[in-house]
Amino acid sequence: xxxxxxxxxxxxxxxxxxxxxxxxxxxxxxxxxxxxxxxxxxxxxxxxxxxxxxxxxxxxxxxxxxxxxxxxxxxxxxxxxxxxxxxxxxxxxxxxxxxxxxxxxxxxxxxxxxxxxxxxxxxxxxxxxxxxxxxxxxxxxxxxxxxxxxxxxxxxxxxxxxxxxxxxxxxxxxxxxxxxxxxxxxxxxxxxxxxxxxxxxxxxxxxxxxxxxxxxxxxxxxxxxxxxxxxxxxxxxxxxxxxxxxxxxxxxxxxxxxxxxxxxxxxxxxxxxxxxxxxxxxxxxxxxxxxxxxxxxxxxxxxxxxxxxxxxxxxxxxxxxxxxxxxxxxxxxxxxxxxxxxxxxxxxxxxxxxxxxxxxxxxxxxxxxxxxxxxxxxxxxxxxxxxxxxxxxxxxxxxxxxxxxxxxxxxxxxxxxxxxxxxxxxxxxxxxxxxxxxxxx
Numbered sequence: 400x401x402x403x404x405x406x407x408x409x410x411x412x413x414x415x416x417x418x419x420x421x422x423x424x425x426x427x428x429x430x431x432x433x434x435x436x437x438x439x440x441x442x443x444x445x446x447x448x449x450x451x452x453x454x455x456x457x458x459x460x461x462x463x464x465x466x467x468x469x470x471x472x473x474x475x476x477x478x479x480x481x482x483x484x485x486x487x488x489x490x491x492x493x494x495x496x497x498x499x500x501x502x503x504x505x506x507x508x509x510x511x512x513x514x515x516x517x518x519x520x521x522x523x524x525x526x527x528x529x530x531x532x533x534x535x536x537x538x539x540x541x542x543x544x545x546x547x548x549x550x551x552x553x554x555x556x557x558x559x560x561x562x563x564x565x566x567x568x569x570x571x572x573x574x575x576x577x578x579x580x581x582x583x584x585x586x587x588x589x590x591x592x593x594x595x596x597x598x599x600x601x602x603x604x605x606x607x608x609x610x611x612x613x614x615x616x617x618x619x620x621x622x623x624x625x626x627x628x629x630x631x632x633x634x635x636x637x638x639x640x641x642x643x644x645x646x647x648x649x650x651x652x653x654x655x656x657x658x659x660x661x662x663x664x665x666x667x668x669x670x671x672x673x674x675x676x677x678x679x680x681x682x683x684x685x686x687x688x689x690x691x692x693x694x695x696x697x698x699x700x701x702x703x704x705x706x707x708x709x710x711x712x713x714x715x716x717x718x719x720x721x722x723x724x725x726x727x728x729x730x731x732x733x734x735x736x737x738x739x740x741x742x743x744x745x746x747x748x749x750x751x752x753x754x755x756x757x758x759x760x761x762x763x764x765x766x767x768x769x770x771x772x773x774x775x776x777x778x779x780x781x782x783x784x785x786x787x788x789x790x791x792x793x794x795x796x797x798x799x800x801x802x803x804x805x806x807x808x809x810x811x812x813x814x815x816x817x818x819x820x821x822x823x824x825x826x827x828x829x830x831x832x833x834x835x836x837x838x839x840x
Contacts, residue, residue, distance in 0.1 A: 419791065446772035448768045458484070460808070475808050479780075479799055494714065506705060509703060522683075529719070534691040539681060539700075540672075541568065541672035542571075545670060559573060582594075586620065614656070616643065621645075624656055624662060624666075640670070643670075643672040667687070673715050678714075680711060735802060742813040746820075749827065759795055759820075770783060779812055782796070
């Protein structure tokens with residue numbers, strides 16, 4: 400199938416094309432490859448599938464500018480990881496503005512050489528206490544945090560054992576550091592046990608790190624941390640946990656997976672981001688003080704990246720205040736998850752959910768961009784996840800739930816998902832589809 404032409408209209412023919420078609424274009428010049436992809440990319444933007452222009456705060460309903468009509472319309476947001484609604488929280492905004500007045504807009508360089516503000520020190524200490532660790536360090540992004548600790552901590556002869564569904568940034572850290580690594584099947588304890596046994600038998604004295612995610616970003620399921628901890632102890636491995644989607648979402652007070660399982664202080668290395676619950680940017684790694692001191696000098700993505708701007712640091716500190724002072728936000732988040740899951744199941748969807756990420760699987764013959772575009776036109780902002788982020792037969796819509804969504808918002812979302820699901824054939828009992836993905840007539 401040839402790439403779409405330059406005349407691709409918003410949403411037109413998106414049901415006939417997928418991103419994976421452009422990953423192996425064969426022997427083409429760079430100019431040809433870019434020319435073939437450009438109209439497809441422009442079509443995705445025009446159809447409201449990617450790079451949507453939001454013209455206001457990232458709240459429960461967001462104003463989205465339509466580049467084809469010039470109009471701005473409000474849509475219900477089910478595509479943001481702003482789980483607790485901190486992005487437009489007045490207290491957080493005021494603390495952020497105050498930090499600008501006191502500290503200015505930036506530090507002008509990396510923390511190791513240019514230093515950091517008192518706010519940075521305060522946040523590191525607070526994060527360490529939060530995660531039951533001795534110390535913490537702040538990175539410029541979640542991506543750089545994963546790349547940084549992997550390449551900085553692991554040397555030749557060390558082995559990283561990781562869950563197959565770990566984030567792409569971990570995979571890139573493995574590649575950049577040329578780290579010896581072994582993968583195990585997602586959340587499969589027997590496979591992890593087998594891999595650890597093999598690695599320890601082959602390398603009796605190697606440093607081994609097992610890395611999992613507290614909450615997995617694609618399926619929203621939780622790692623069985625107590626059992627994984629036991630296996631790590633048995634085979635002399637350190638345990639690293641990526642808390643990007645767990646912090647602020649699970650645990651009695653939202654502190655994450657260790658709190659969820661009553662395992663405070665039992666994790667050797669904790670990584671987390673500020674781009675989800677805290678709705679800004681940046682990340683952290685927490686652990687033993689000696690480990691953090693070492694990473695400050697050997698994690699290149701830390702050494703050669705500028706410090707987070709003080710206003711961003713203030714936003715995170717203010718967000719932590721809100722979480723501690725308003726525990727009802729976490730309760731509302733989980734109430735909304737239960738309500739949405741119940742409504743989707745009643746509509747006919749098969750939903751298995753543990754956290755604020757709800758995947759709706761879409762058959763591979765239905766093009767994800769077309770589904771997302773249709774929902775966008777119906778007033779619903781959702782994310783479509785397709786290959787290579789997930790296997791070709793596991794594409795899905797990924798719904799992200801926020802505490803600030805109202806019952807009316809959720810009812811609207813359920814109705815629109817059911818309508819488009821029936822129309823396009825990914826709701827069980829919806830219209831039958833022909834082999835090429837179209838409706839049977």
